Amino acid sequence: GESVGLHLPTLSVQEGDNSIINCAYSNSASDYFIWYKQESGKGPQFIIDIRSNMDKRQGKRVTVLLNKTVKHLSLQIAATQPGDSAVYFCADLGGSSNTGKLIFGQGTTLQVKP
Amino acid sequence: KAGVTQTPRYLIKTRGQQVTLSCSPISGHRSVSWYQQTPGQGLQFLFEYFSETQRNKGNFPGRFSGRQFSNSRSEMNVSTLELGDSALYLCASSPSGMGGTDTQYFGPGTRLTVL
Numbered sequence: 684g685e686s687v688g689l690h691l692p693t694l695s696v697q698e699g700d701n702s703i704i705n706c707a708y709s710n711s712a713s714d715y716f717i718w719y720k721q722e723s724g725k726g727p728q729f730i731i732d733i734r735s736n737m738d739k740r741q742g743k744r745v746t747v748l749l750n751k752t753v754k755h756l757s758l759q760i761a762a763t764q765p766g767d768s769a770v771y772f773c774a775d776l777g778g779s780s781n782t783g784k785l786i787f788g789q790g791t792t793l794q795v796k797p
Numbered sequence: 798k799a800g801v802t803q804t805p806r807y808l809i810k811t812r813g814q815q816v817t818l819s820c821s822p823i824s825g826h827r828s829v830s831w832y833q834q835t836p837g838q839g840l841q842f843l844f845e846y847f848s849e850t851q852r853n854k855g856n857f858p859g860r861f862s863g864r865q866f867s868n869s870r871s872e873m874n875v876s877t878l879e880l881g882d883s884a885l886y887l888c889a890s891s892p893s894g895m896g897g898t899d900t901q902y903f904g905p906g907t908r909l910t911v912l
Contacts, residue, residue, distance in 0.1 A: 717900060717901070719903075724905075725905055725906075726801075726887050726889075726903035726904050726905045726906050727840075727887070727903045728903070729900055729901075729902060729903075732900055772840065774840075776899070776901075781853070782828070782845055782847065782852045782853050782894045782895060783828050783829075783830040783845025783846075783847070783852060783853050783891065783894035783899075783901075784830065784842045784845060784853050784855070785830070785832075785840075785842065785889070785901060786842070787832075787839055787840035787841075788839075789839050790839065
């Protein structure tokens with residue numbers, strides 16, 4: 684079946700360092716990917732997305748890289764701050780016929796040490 | 798624009814009871830998806846509604862149902878509650894829900910505890 688997985692359940696980084704969170708997906712038909720951040724007691728918050736016709740997309744302090752050959756994507760956070768501490772999920776919206784169904788990875792907890 | 802709102806935020810029920818959760822999407826969004834989040838299973842898709850019709854459904858028993866109203870607001874219902882239904886129930890809205898095009902925005906969730 685479909686699955687989306689993350690390589691590490693927990694990532695601990697020093698404040699000011701760059702963070703890289705990885706994710707693998709299995710569905711070759713997947714054409715849209717989203718990264719979410721979830722803080723304790725809150726719903727997932729949209730960070731950045733990328734479509735399959737791109738291999739890189741940049742936002743404010745975040746970059747998402749997509750490698751369709753090995754079905755892998757990563758989220759890079761520059762100059763990580765304490766406010767970045769949260770659980771990060773990659774999600775896959777599948778092919779165009781898969782309406783409204785995001786498939787989530789298990790999440791990586793990012794801990795930022797001051 | 799106001800974000801996705803969910804009510805109530807917290808619920809405590811006992812086994813065998815039923816519960817109804819409500820979701821108001823972002824204004825103009827017509828697709829509403831529901832997810833269950835638990836520590837063991839993570840985020841799992843329940844179903845998606847668009848124009849008052851269920852278009853997509855996850856692998857949950859028939860005790861889980863939903864509906865959507867003409868103003869795009871949605872409700873989900875869980876009947877005959879079981880202890881394992883304790884979870885955070887999240888609602889997300891998007892303009893059309895179409896795969897490959899739409900970003901989903903989430904509400905804060907309803908925390909359901911079944912005793």
